[in-house]
Amino acid sequence: MPGRVRTAIIGGGMAGCAAARELVKAGREVVLFEAADGLGGRARSWHRPEIEPDVGINLMYVSFYRLMSEQIREYGLEDQLMKISSTVYISDHGKPVGLSSDSPASLLSYRHVPLRDRIAFLINTLREVSRRKHFDLFDPLRSAPHDDGTTATAYGHSRMSKRAFDYLLRPQIEGFWNFACEDIASVHARALLAWMGGSNFYVLRNGMETLAERNAEGADLRLSHEVTDIRSEGGKIHITASDADGQPVTEIVDDLVVATPAPIAAKLTASLGPDIVNGQTRKFLETQEYEPALSVTYLVDAGSLPSEAHIVAGGPEDPPLRNMITYPRQVRDEHGRPKDKLLVFAYPGRANTRRLLGRPTEEQFAAVTPLLKTLWPDFPADPEPFHIAERPYGFPIPAPGRYRMSAELTRRQAPPVTFAGDYFNSPTTEAAMLSGVRAAASLRGVSPS
Numbered sequence: 001m002p003g004r005v006r007t008a009i010i011g012g013g014m015a016g017c018a019a020a021r022e023l024v025k026a027g028r029e030v031v032l033f034e035a036a037d038g039l040g041g042r043a044r045s046w047h048r049p050e051i052e053p054d055v056g057i058n059l060m061y062v063s064f065y066r067l068m069s070e071q072i073r074e075y076g077l078e079d080q081l082m083k084i085s086s087t088v089y090i091s092d093h094g095k096p097v098g099l100s101s102d103s104p105a106s107l108l109s110y111r112h113v114p115l116r117d118r119i120a121f122l123i124n125t126l127r128e129v130s131r132r133k134h135f136d137l138f139d140p141l142r143s144a145p146h147d148d149g150t151t152a153t154a155y156g157h158s159r160m161s162k163r164a165f166d167y168l169l170r171p172q173i174e175g176f177w178n179f180a181c182e183d184i185a186s187v188h189a190r191a192l193l194a195w196m197g198g199s200n201f202y203v204l205r206n207g208m209e210t211l212a213e214r215n216a217e218g219a220d221l222r223l224s225h226e227v228t229d230i231r232s233e234g235g236k237i238h239i240t241a242s243d244a245d246g247q248p249v250t251e252i253v254d255d256l257v258v259a260t261p262a263p264i265a266a267k268l269t270a271s272l273g274p275d276i277v278n279g280q281t282r283k284f285l286e287t288q289e290y291e292p293a294l295s296v297t298y299l300v301d302a303g304s305l306p307s308e309a310h311i312v313a314g315g316p317e318d319p320p321l322r323n324m325i326t327y328p329r330q331v332r333d334e335h336g337r338p339k340d341k342l343l344v345f346a347y348p349g350r351a352n353t354r355r356l357l358g359r360p361t362e363e364q365f366a367a368v369t370p371l372l373k374t375l376w377p378d379f380p381a382d383p384e385p386f387h388i389a390e391r392p393y394g395f396p397i398p399a400p401g402r403y404r405m406s407a408e409l410t411r412r413q414a415p416p417v418t419f420a421g422d423y424f425n426s427p428t429t430e431a432a433m434l435s436g437v438r439a440a441a442s443l444r445g446v447s448p449s
């Protein structure tokens with residue numbers, strides 16, 4: 001009797017773990033290599049015992065994430081969902097004004113943009129909402145036909161006043177992802193407009209990695225194993241990784257899903273021939289650019305800022321500080337009594353992020369602390385520096401034309417090596433998971449639907 005098919009997955013982020021779930025369900029023996037000491041990748045929270053709940057960088061799940069909604073129901077995780085506010089405060093040179101994504105009334109009272117421009121924006125949004133089924137923030141097969149080579153900025157300028165674009169649409173895109181609207185495909189903006197209105201936002205109580213961990217159940221996990229080499233020999237794939245002690249280990253498998261960020265995937269598969277990774281795929285991987293992310297966290301007294309607020313810089317410039325998100329937490333005072341605090345995540349703009357990445361923590365806090373008032377003028381004078389997290393591959397940039405390339409690749413992926421990651425569409429956990437499901441299906445010879 002032939003043995004079970006043995007499949008490796010490299011990368012235990014949302015994409016790799018979603019692929020693991022599909023392949024385990026299909027009866028395969030799955031070995032998952034993850035360089036970090038836990039699953040979740042960029043969606044993995046940090047945890048600190050001084051705060052309650054102890055979670056930091058808790059990614060948002062939005063009610064129109066279809067796959068994730070299904071899995072939350074299937075795993076019975078509904079009681080872990082914590083609803084958060086959908087209000088974004090958009091700041092014009094230090095003057096923040098609230099805008100709720102589920103309230104046209106809030107748009108009509110939004111002071112940064114003249115009334116006639118707000119009405120034009122609302123009409124345009126309703127038009128995109130009515131065409132919702134044509135747009136998708138997660139699925140390249142649906143986005144590709146609308147990826148006409150134009151940028152989000154060109155789209156915005158053709159549909160609304162410059163002021164409305166810079167203070168209504170641009171901050172909602174750049175405040176989530178930090179890339180410039182000049183660099184991304186118009187269809188990304190259209191999909192966001194079509195789906196964002198009326199959505200609810202949640203976090204999972206113990207962090208988004210909860211889902212990655214559930215999805216990877218049944219796979220043979222090799223945590224703290226950084227893959228360093230992949231070769232094809234005698235019809236098998238040989239994978240070499242460096243284990244937690246820096247010792248090389250080699251596994252031989254029948255086939256493979258590579259679910260790392262694109263530049264790492266390109267490097268790891270460099271020695272595979274064009275019969276395994278064709279020129280088009282290689283180009284897709286090698287040309288993917290990323291906007292890095294630097295998350296600088298402070299503790300401040302509750303009440304000094306709105307809670308669960310997303311505060312974003314408006315305007316066309318790359319601001320010194322791009323956005324802040326606040327979450328309620330409790331800390332114990334010196335007598336062990338609980339005290340209400342806010343955990344504030346601050347994200348510098350593009351130039352500052354690049355300048356500060358990899359610098360010593362004290363230097364990063366010293367550079368960001370004076371910028372906090374640029375978004376919220378009444379920011380408390382004595383924030384307590386708390387935690388810093390860096391994501392060098394923060395947000396893959398969905399440049400014009402990439403959705404078309406991605407759709408073509410999605411249709412043509414084939415064994416023995418397939419690829420997965422959020423770079424197949426938008427930088428969201430949902431897009432990452434869909435790419436993982438698709439990469440697993442392609443490995444089994446099933447066409448994407």
Ligand SMILES: Cc1cc2nc3c(=O)[nH]c(=O)nc-3n(C[C@H](O)[C@H](O)[C@H](O)COP(=O)(O)OP(=O)(O)OC[C@H]3O[C@@H](n4cnc5c(N)ncnc54)[C@H](O)[C@@H]3O)c2cc1C
Nearest residue numbers: 011013014015035041042060226227421422427428429432
């Ligand atoms: C600051 C920030 C905030 C975000 N907020 C949200 C949000 O609120 N909501 C949302 O939906 N999305 C959000 N995102 C986007 C989301 O995090 C990503 O789209 C998603 O997590 C990407 O998953 P992935 O599996 O494609 O990649 P990754 O998460 O990058 O997973 C790749 C994995 O591969 C591993 N790896 C790399 N090299 C190797 C190697 N050589 N050997 C073994 N393993 C390796 C990495 O350690 C990693 O675990 C945010 C992203 C950032 C940076």
